[in-house]
Amino acid sequence: xxxxxxxIYTSFPSGCAIIxxxxxxxxxxxxxxxxxxxxxxxxxxxxxxEYICRGxxxxxxxxVRKCLPDGTWTDLNQRSKCCKFNSSFCxxxxxxxxxxxxxxxxPGGQACLPAAQMALxxxxxxxxxxxxxxxxxxxxxxxxxxxxxxxxxxxLLYTEPIKIVLMPGCSSxxxxxxxxxxxxxxxxxxxxxSSPALSNRQRFPTFFRTHPSATxxxxxxxxLFQKWKWTKIATIQQTTEVFTSTLDDLxxxxxxxxxxxxxxxxxxxxxxxxxxxxxxxxxxxxxxLFYETEARKVFCEVYKEKLYGKKYxxxxxxxxxxxxxxxxxxxxxxxxxxMTEAVEGHVTTEIVMLNPETVRGASNLTSQEFLAQLMSxxxxxxxxxxxxFQEAPLAYDAVWALALALNKTVGxxxxxxxxxxDFNYNNKDIxxxxxxxxxxxxxxxxxxxxxxxxxxxxxxxxxxxxxxxGSYKKxxxxxxxxxxxxxxGNDRWIGxxxxxxxxxxxxxxxxxxxxxxVSVSVFAGLGILMGIVCLTFNIYNSNVRYIQNSQPYLNNMxxxxxxxxxxxxxxxxxxxxxxxxxxxxxxxQFRLWLLGLGFSLAYGSMFTKxxxxxxxxxxxxxxxxxxxxxxxxxxxxxxVGVLLVIDILSLMIWQIVDPLHITVEKFxxxxxxxxxxxxxxxxxxxxxxxxxxxxLGVVYGYKGLLLLLGIFxxxxxxxxxxxxxxxxxxxxxxxxxxxxxxxxxxxVTMILSSKQDASFAFASLAIIFSVYIxxxxxxxxxxxxxxxxxxxxxxxxxxxxTGSSTNNNDEEKSRQLERENKELQxxxxxxxxxxxxxxxxxSERQALRxxxxxxxxxxxxxxxxPTFSNSSTLYQPDGKINRNNCHPGRLQLLYK
Numbered sequence: 001x002x003x004x005x006x007x008i009y010t011s012f013p014s015g016c017a018i019i020x021x022x023x024x025x026x027x028x029x030x031x032x033x034x035x036x037x038x039x040x041x042x043x044x045x046x047x048x049x050e051y052i053c054r055g056x057x058x059x060x061x062x063x064v065r066k067c068l069p070d071g072t073w074t075d076l077n078q079r080s081k082c083c084k085f086n087s088s089f090c091x092x093x094x095x096x097x098x099x100x101x102x103x104x105x106x107p108g109g110q111a112c113l114p115a116a117q118m119a120l121x122x123x124x125x126x127x128x129x130x131x132x133x134x135x136x137x138x139x140x141x142x143x144x145x146x147x148x149x150x151x152x153x154x155x156l157l158y159t160e161p162i163k164i165v166l167m168p169g170c171s172s173x174x175x176x177x178x179x180x181x182x183x184x185x186x187x188x189x190x191x192x193x194s195s196p197a198l199s200n201r202q203r204f205p206t207f208f209r210t211h212p213s214a215t216x217x218x219x220x221x222x223x224l225f226q227k228w229k230w231t232k233i234a235t236i237q238q239t240t241e242v243f244t245s246t247l248d249d250l251x252x253x254x255x256x257x258x259x260x261x262x263x264x265x266x267x268x269x270x271x272x273x274x275x276x277x278x279x280x281x282x283x284x285x286x287x288x289l290f291y292e293t294e295a296r297k298v299f300c301e302v303y304k305e306k307l308y309g310k311k312y313x314x315x316x317x318x319x320x321x322x323x324x325x326x327x328x329x330x331x332x333x334x335x336x337x338x339m340t341e342a343v344e345g346h347v348t349t350e351i352v353m354l355n356p357e358t359v360r361g362a363s364n365l366t367s368q369e370f371l372a373q374l375m376s377x378x379x380x381x382x383x384x385x386x387x388x389f390q391e392a393p394l395a396y397d398a399v400w401a402l403a404l405a406l407n408k409t410v411g412x413x414x415x416x417x418x419x420x421x422d423f424n425y426n427n428k429d430i431x432x433x434x435x436x437x438x439x440x441x442x443x444x445x446x447x448x449x450x451x452x453x454x455x456x457x458x459x460x461x462x463x464x465x466x467x468x469x470g471s472y473k474k475x476x477x478x479x480x481x482x483x484x485x486x487x488x489g490n491d492r493w494i495g496x497x498x499x500x501x502x503x504x505x506x507x508x509x510x511x512x513x514x515x516x517x518v519s520v521s522v523f524a525g526l527g528i529l530m531g532i533v534c535l536t537f538n539i540y541n542s543n544v545r546y547i548q549n550s551q552p553y554l555n556n557m558x559x560x561x562x563x564x565x566x567x568x569x570x571x572x573x574x575x576x577x578x579x580x581x582x583x584x585x586x587x588x589q590f591r592l593w594l595l596g597l598g599f600s601l602a603y604g605s606m607f608t609k610x611x612x613x614x615x616x617x618x619x620x621x622x623x624x625x626x627x628x629x630x631x632x633x634x635x636x637x638x639x640v641g642v643l644l645v646i647d648i649l650s651l652m653i654w655q656i657v658d659p660l661h662i663t664v665e666k667f668x669x670x671x672x673x674x675x676x677x678x679x680x681x682x683x684x685x686x687x688x689x690x691x692x693x694x695x696l697g698v699v700y701g702y703k704g705l706l707l708l709l710g711i712f713x714x715x716x717x718x719x720x721x722x723x724x725x726x727x728x729x730x731x732x733x734x735x736x737x738x739x740x741x742x743x744x745x746x747x748v749t750m751i752l753s754s755k756q757d758a759s760f761a762f763a764s765l766a767i768i769f770s771v772y773i774x775x776x777x778x779x780x781x782x783x784x785x786x787x788x789x790x791x792x793x794x795x796x797x798x799x800x801x802t803g804s805s806t807n808n809n810d811e812e813k814s815r816q817l818e819r820e821n822k823e824l825q826x827x828x829x830x831x832x833x834x835x836x837x838x839x840x841x842x843s844e845r846q847a848l849r850x851x852x853x854x855x856x857x858x859x860x861x862x863x864x865x866p867t868f869s870n871s872s873t874l875y876q877p878d879g880k881i882n883r884n885n886c887h888p889g890r891l892q893l894l895y896k
Contacts, residue, residue, distance in 0.1 A: 015042040016067035025053035025082040045069050053082035060091075060132070091124075091134040092421045094406065097156035097163035098137055099173055101192075101387075104144035106170045108192045108388030112395035113139065114377045116167075116191070118370075119399035122363055129407045133420060135399075138163065142173045149173040157184060157425070164423050165402055165434070169388075171195035171242060178207040184425040187434050189402055191395035192388065194351075196245035199455035206431065208438050208456040210398040210447070211391060214242055215249040217349040220462040220478040221287065221315055222250075222257050223485055224347070230501035234263035234283030236274050236298065238290035246289055262502075269294075275301040283307075285501045287315045292324050299325065300334035303342040310495030314343070318350025318465060319390065322472060340470055345494055352461035352477065353447050354393050361444030362400050370396065370446040394458075397445035405437035451481065468492050504678045505669060509576055509685065513757050517573040520764045524569040527771050531563040534779040541786060550727040554605040554636055555778060561602025562771040568594035569764045575756070576685050581662060588660040588687030595767075596647050599703065602774065603738060604643035606731045607706060608636050610713045613725055643706075650702075654695050663688040665754060684756060700746055707739040727778060734774045741766045 018040055021027040028050040029037050043049075047067045051059045061080035065073040098116070100109025116137065124134050140152040149168070153176070156163055166188045168177040174193035181188045182205055190198075190209040198204055199213050225233065233254065237243040244266075251261055263281045265274035271290075275298065278286060286307075288298060295316065302308055321327070325339045334342075355367040365373070374392055375383070383389040406420060412433050413419060423430045442451045451459050464476040477486040493499070538555050541547045571590040579587060612635075663686045669679040689695065714732030725731075745766035752759040 015044045015047070016071050016073055017041065018043050019049060019065070019073065021051075025051060025057065025059070027051055043067055049073075051080050051082075057082040092132060093134045093136050093161070094130075094420055095161045095163045096135060096137050096165050096167055096402070098139035098167040099142035099149055099152060099169055099177070100139050101144035101169045101173070102141040104142075104170075106144045106192070106387065108144075108169050108391050109139075109141065110387040111374070111378065111383075111389040111392040112169065112191055115374055115392040115396040116399050118373060118377060119363065119396045119403075123399065123403040129403055130410070132410075133406070135403060135406075142169060144170040144173060146172045146176045149176055153177055153180065162424055164406075164420065165189055167191065167398065167402075168193070171198065174198060174207070174209070175204075178204040181206055185428050185431040186425070187431060187438065189398055189438070191398040192391050195242045196249055197241060199457050201455055204456070206435060208401075208452055210394045210401060210445075210450065210458050212351045212460045213455075213457040214246045216351055216457075216460065216462060216480065217317070218246065218250045218253050219480050220349045220464065222253050222259070223478055224315075224464070225254070225259055225285070226257060227485070227487075228498040230285050230498075231258065232260050232262050232501040233285040233287060234265070234278055234281070235261060235287045235289070236265045236267070236271065236278060237288075238294050239266050239268045243289040247287075250287065267294075271298045272301050275305050275307060279305045279307050282503055284311060284499060284503075285313050285315075289317065292320045293329070293331070295320060295324060296327070296329045296332055296339070299339055299342045300332040303334055303338045308342045308344070310493065311499050313499060314346035316346055316348050318348035318463065320348075321384070343467055344470070345492070346467050347475075348465045348467075348472065350463045350465065352463050353390050355444070355446055355448045356461075356463075356477070359444055361446065362404065363396075363446065365446060367393065367446045393445070393447035397447045397450050400443070400445060401438065401441050401450055404443060405434060405441055408437040408440075409433040449481070466491055505681050506678055507681050507683050509683045510667075510756055511575050511577040512573050512760055514577075516757055516761060520569060520573065520761070520768070523768050524566045524764070527566045527768055527775075528563050530775055531559050531566065531771070534775050535559040535563075537779065537783060541782075544786065546785060547782060549725070550782065551609060551633065551636060551725055553633065554609055554640070555727075557601050557605040557640060558774065558778060561598045561600065561605065562774055564594050564598030565602060565767050566598075566771050568598060569767055572764055573760055584662050584685065585660055585687075588662075589655065591687065592655075592660065593651060596651055596699075597644070600644045600647040601640070602771075603706065603710070603735075604640045606735055606738075606774075607643070607710050607713075608639040609725050609727075609731045610710060610717060610735060611639065612636060613717045614713045646702075650699065654689070658689040658691050658695065660687045660689050662686070667754070684754065686753065696750075704743065704746075707735075707742055710735040711739050727782070730777045730781060734777045737773045737777075738770045741770050 018037075019027060029043075030048065030050075032040065045067050048064055050064050051062075053059055059080060060083050061078050062075040063080070065075060065080070067073060098113075100113045100116075101107055102109040102113070120135050120137055123129055138156070140155070142149040142152055149172075153166075156166070163186070166177055166181055166186050168174040168188065168190050169192040171193040172195075174188070174190045175195065175198060178188045178190075178198065186206065188204070188207045190207070190211060192211050193209050194211055194214040196213050196215045198207055198209065199215070225231075235247055235250070237247050247264070251264075254261060263278060263283045265277050267274045271294065288295070290298060302314075308314075325343045326336050328336075332339075354371070355361075358366050358368070360366055363370075370393065378386060388395070409430070410420065413430060416429065418430060420430065439452060439456070442449070444450070448460050453459050459481050462478045462480065463474065464478065465472040466475050467473075473490060473492075475488050475491045478484070479486070491498075535556055538547065538552050538559065542552045568591055571587045571594065574587050576584065665684045665686055667682040667684070669681045672678055672680055714735045718729065718732060745763060749759050749763045752762060
């Protein structure tokens with residue numbers, strides 16, 4: 001028993017009524033003897049008395065009192081009493097308002113309430129923690145229902161005594177309590193809330209929790225993604241606020257780590273469509289966020305879609321029951337064996353709620369000693385059937401965190417003249433001190449190291465487990481506070497190791513068939529050799545009249561152009577197999593310039609010939625005399641030069657403005673043979689520029705017009721014969737062939753550009769055929785003529801006799817006869833004019849004589865010479881003379 005001193009005083013003007021000491025203690029009256037103390041009734045102003053207690057008792061309340069001028073003692077509103085050492089009976093009580101869900105969706109209060117009471121008992125027995133106070137718990141069953149919690153919160157706030165702290169349980173109730181607590185200046189400390197939404201300091205400014213946020217799994221997941229070198233993941237979630245917030249946080253963290261969430265699926269009750277979408281989009285590393293009941297539904301669909309095995313890894317929440325996939329569920333139609341097969345190898349992350357190390361923390365208990373005492377307090381109940389058993393260490397540490405924080409505030413409050421028992425719902429200063437103390441909390445608890453982040457959430461270790469052979473095995477821990485991953489190295493995979501985060505795509509370049517390249521190169525080489533032979537032949541026999549009449553310099557240009565075009569076949573077949581990427585643009589330039597200039601030289605020289613023949617021999621009759629003009633070769637060469645300059649300028653502008661570079665064409669991925677988790681993506685290198693189609697359109701348009709014009713001119717001059725360009729018909733034939741091949745090849749190669757072998761074969765063979773045809777048509781007839789007829793002599797050695805070297809040529813005979821006929825016509829014309837003049841003179845003379853003698857006879861024909869009288873047989877005014885009209889005797893006179 002304890003004796004309380006009843007302070008009965010009377011106000012006196014000159015002092016204060018004497019206070020009698022308690023029975024188990026005394027008062028030290030300074031300067032007074034025992035007799036004086038018994039006789040004195042009033043003590044003077046400023047007189048001080050000191051309380052003392054006997055034995056093992058201590059003073060609770062003011063130890064010294066002083067007499068005030070108004071006749072009262074100091075601190076009269078506080079009792080001074082003697083209590084036994086560490087007795088709770090004489091401590092001031094601080095009340096905690098708690099909501100423990102003993103039933104409902106999460107009956108966590110079944111184990112958390114006994115754990116909290118265990119912590120309170122130990123705290124109240126400690127003399128170094130709140131020695132002047134006793135913590136008392138006032139609790140109700142919230143049933144994890146926000147509606148019920150609203151009613152209970154009202155009772156806690158408006159019913160005496162005043163509560164200094166509120167302790168809710170599950171997330172939905174904590175959200176309600178934490179949002180309202182700010183209006184009463186109350187600190188909220190939760191032991192069972194994991195919702196990430198509660199980490200909002202603006203919405204919940206006074207909220208703390210010893211249960212880590214559900215987002216605490218995310219740093220561990222990111223750490224594992226990086227460990228296994230995964231950069232692409234997928235997610236599937238149940239549509240609830242907790243999982244949505246967790247996934248939003250995960251998305252932010254993986255983005256910072258350079259990891260992509262390629263697929264994000266959600267469902268409300270039926271996950272079938274979401275799982276099918278994961279399968280269709282080739283998801284491999286999948287994070288699943290859902291409750292245990294929905295987890296069974298998900299993995300039943302996973303089994304049906306074959307979304308498991310060595311290609312897949314699932315990440316789940318670790319707080320499911322260990323046999324969750326073996327529990328019979330009427331909502332799914334999969335057997336236990338099928339579920340076991342589907343979940344094999346998945347990884348779980350679970351907040352460490354029980355310190356794995358054997359250390360004694362603030363409560364002087366190890367985690368195993370705590371579990372033993374808790375089991376004793378539960379009366380031997382099955383932990384698996386007791387709600388909140390896993391979270392019980394968190395509730396235990398929550399009480400210790402609160403006690404240590406309150407103990408830390410005693411000193412600062414005393415310095416401000418405040419005490420904890422002075423707290424009321426309007427006192428912000430005491431709330432601020434409690435907040436500051438909780439925010440800086442750091443101690444070892446039975447759940448591990450207790451520390452809060454800036455949002456008031458617990459920072460804790462994460463346990464990593466893997467389902468191996470139907471049971472969970474610990475494979476590591478992750479300490480978020482230190483960023484330390486403790487790895488056991490016993491992770492096991494269905495395949496040879498962790499699967500790839502996506503189908504491995506092997507990029508493989510397509511190269512030209514080397515057999516095709518060698519074969520075509522052989523033909524191109526033979527063509528170049530043939531061009532050299534033709535060029536040598538033409539140069540060597542350039543003094544032969546027949547070769548001279550074919551404009552040998554233009555033919556030389558044709559041979560050189562053909563050889564350049566054939567040389568372009570080699571760079572056309574060179575690709576990344578033969579040269580490095582840095583050298584490939586040079587190969588592209590060689591292709592373009594060799595083919596462009598080769599075409600201009602070869603086709604340009606033939607086009608020039610046919611152009612000149614058309615210009616001279618298809619004019620109107622009145623201008624035919626111009627054909628006699630001497631052919632000036634420089635005009636032909638100038639025409640070829642103009643075509644060549646146009647090509648050079650256009651190619652230079654193209655390469656300066658928009659140079660060729662490498663572009664890589666990607667094709668549809670192909671699956672290799674065998675059960676290999678790989679796809680082959682074929683690639684093909686091209687020579688291209690930014691506006692390739694525009695440049696090709698300009699070049700093809702210009703060349704196409706030349707080809708069409710060449711065909712037209714060749715057709716128009718097919719019947720013309722001229723000795724100045726004696727091979728123009730062969731040129732026309734070559735133009736026909738080259739034009740047709742070019743106009744077919746250009747569009748076809750553009751269509752076949754994605755098929756390297758077909759495109760190269762078509763383009764290179766078109767070049768080879770065009771060149772072969774051109775060389776054969778232009779040069780082989782000349783070689784045959786010179787070889788078979790032996791016409792090897794030079795023009796200087798030929799005789800100047802008319803027709804002596806060309807009598808065997810029908811064309812030359814025809815031209816010779818034409819010239820002779822013209823000369824005969826001139827001579828006949830002169831003779832006719834002379835005959836007419838003589839007739840006139842004769843007529844005049846006869847007329848003169850007839851006047852003097854007798855009339856002129858009627859016929860004068862007998863007086864003319866026989867030659868003139870028969871002149872009508874020589875000259876035929878109604879047409880040209882022919883060879884039969886020319887008398888041999890007269891022809892001899894013409895040549896004299």
